[in-house]
Amino acid sequence: MALQERDTPCFSKKMLACPLRGHWTSFQLVDEQGDGKPYGGLHYTVMDSIGQEYSGRLDGEGFAKVENHYRGPVVLSMDKRYSGLDKQYENLIKRDYYPLPITELQYRAEQTRFFHEDGFRREHNPAIKDADVFVQVEVRDLVRDGAHLPPVVQRFYQPQSTLLRAMSELGFGPEHSFGIALSPNQHNVLEVRPMRALRPLLSTDDKFCALNLYQLALMATLSYTDFAQDPREKPLDKVRFPEDPSIGNLFGEALASYRENWRIDKSQSQRFYPLYEDVPYSKRLEILPFDPTLYEQNHQDKGKDQEHPANQHFFDDQEDGGDTQAFICHHDEGILISVRGTASLKDALRDVHALQVPFEEGVGSVHQGFYSAFQAMKAFVLRYLDKFHTGQKVIICGHSLGGAIALLLAEALRRFPDEDYNILLYTYGAPRAGDSTFVEGATDLVHHRMVNHNDPVPGVPAPWMDANWKVWVPGLVTTVFSGLYGMLLFGAGLVRVGGDPYQHHGQQQHFMPVRFNDKEWSSILWDPDCESIDDAACTAMLEKTRRGDMPARDGLLAQLINYTDHMMVASYIPFAWATLRRWQQAQETGATIVTDREYRVIEYALATLREKLYEYARQARHNEGPDGATTKEKAAMDALYGEQDRLERTQKRLQTVRNRRLTLADVYGSAARLPEFTGSVERWAKHAENQSPVQYAMIPRQLDDGFLLAREPLDIDSIS
Structure with a gap:
């Protein structure tokens, strides 16, 4: 019709x-x-x-x-x-x-x-x-x-x-x-x-827990990847995040689509799944939308001021001559900030630029290289918090250099005028970032500081350092290739001239693997509060270098070259996973966190270390000149006696840890109170990787024979 x-x-x-x-x-x-x-x-x-x-x-x-x-x-x-x-x-x-x-x-x-x-x-x-x-x-x-x-x-x-x-x-x-x-x-x-999404399960409690230890190790490692937005710059109508692993892909596509991603590093082969919480989509860790029809700031005609997810969530100051990298995102209960560690020559130069400068956002003095990196990203973080902070917990993490920057950022935010940011900080293998005045002024900052095994980086800058990299770097390079001359130059370049000594901030958690025999290992996580365990090799090397006496073993140099214990995927993530599994087992069975067998092994090692310290003190007194000890020698002896006192406290701490039984909150913190908690843990436990026994998560058999503590955890020989 x-x-x-x-x-x-x-x-x-x-x-x-x-x-x-x-x-x-x-x-x-x-x-x-x-x-x-x-x-x-x-x-x-x-x-x-x-x-x-x-x-x-x-x-x-x-x-x-x-x-x-x-x-x-x-x-x-x-x-x-x-x-x-x-x-x-x-x-x-x-x-x-x-x-x-x-x-x-x-x-x-x-x-x-x-x-x-x-x-x-x-x-x-x-x-x-x-x-x-x-x-x-x-x-x-x-x-x-x-x-x-x-x-x-x-x-x-x-x-x-x-x-x-x-x-x-x-x-x-x-x-x-x-x-x-x-x-x-x-x-x-x-x-x-x-419309459900996954988000990493986290505790917002200030108290240390094994859940955050593991989860934030993964988030700190993720900061080494790219944001990987497509197109990277000047998007026209939409953006995508196809590259896996990447920051954008994890938060913008995988978790938004309810997909359990495990890869957070391109070199990663072993699967380490985060514990994920099932939440309504709007409660996920948000990647901001990109829609030029809705948001004027997304229009391409804004030029360099155009906003898109990459420049709102991801910081990289390469164009400004630096190489600091970090990401930030949020949900209704928390804001997550992760800062990348050393990944380039520019980062390395910041690492060694250890001259002390005033911390303008607070008190004391801090490492100049770390401070310049913090200042580069400060405005980026404050801009994001101004837009999206509505009282949530601000959870900050970082590895190595990233941990040092994260510390300065956390303390600056804690002191920020007219704001009341509730900060929780976890760092992994972080070097010292500030002097004793800075550390004392930051007492109220909640900071859990992880040290893995024999990681050398937490030992620097040593309390005596105030180094100029122009001396430090040639000394280290020459040390590697030419022996004695380089060692002397290396030591000279590290000497602090004036200012208060560098100190660590935060509550240390030291991961200590224990070897019983060639086939049986276990591990414990504790705070030994003993510098001999952390970085006595640094002090020993410098003192002997000043006297022209080379250490019998290469001490700090060996640590610097053999840096595996400092790596996240190779060391920190496995130790964090092993600790979580170990604590889960201890909590579920009602067992103590340290077995009697482990206690005896570690007690023996501490006794051996104490003998080493006394022997070193006797040798130092024997070498005194006819006029008695010099001022420097007296200072060294005082430090040595102080370390002996700390070793006694370490012994008492071990006894406390020996009898400790864990609660659900010790393992999972506030996450144990969430409605989705049980489902999150059950989902994680179903992955085969979280069911198979791994030696570092083993709870050792209660035997009386064949045990031996690995020398490396206490690094006893490095101070001989």
């Missing part, structure tokens, strides 16, 4: 169509269990082939029927904004920076759950039996603005996107930029994918 003149604007001249009414379409929204109740009462809009709109609300079972519409497919959309009473969603919708266009549909989808624990699509929904047409949809299919929503996951029952596209291309009714095409005169069932 021919079209009447009034109908011609609604239809394409490419095809004949009939605008007759009298057709119907029914539809139902269900979750992955086949239940429509989660979507009951939602507002919907349906548009038919000539642009006629029909709106209403789904019934209590998520069902609706549109009757007497014009012939042809109809398009369903559900774009009504959320207007409920949940404060968190209200804050996201009304926040000043990047307010989110959250819809009623998104809110409801965030309250549903996956049928499969791993979030994999369900293939056979029971609601299929009642459907003429069954499709699997995402929230982004039905709403106008989707830049803040997760990527689409592969589906078994595709929506009729080709039909929707054909309707627009043929001019069959108005153009549709979003929505789902429904088949007319049929019952359409739409399975809506739950």
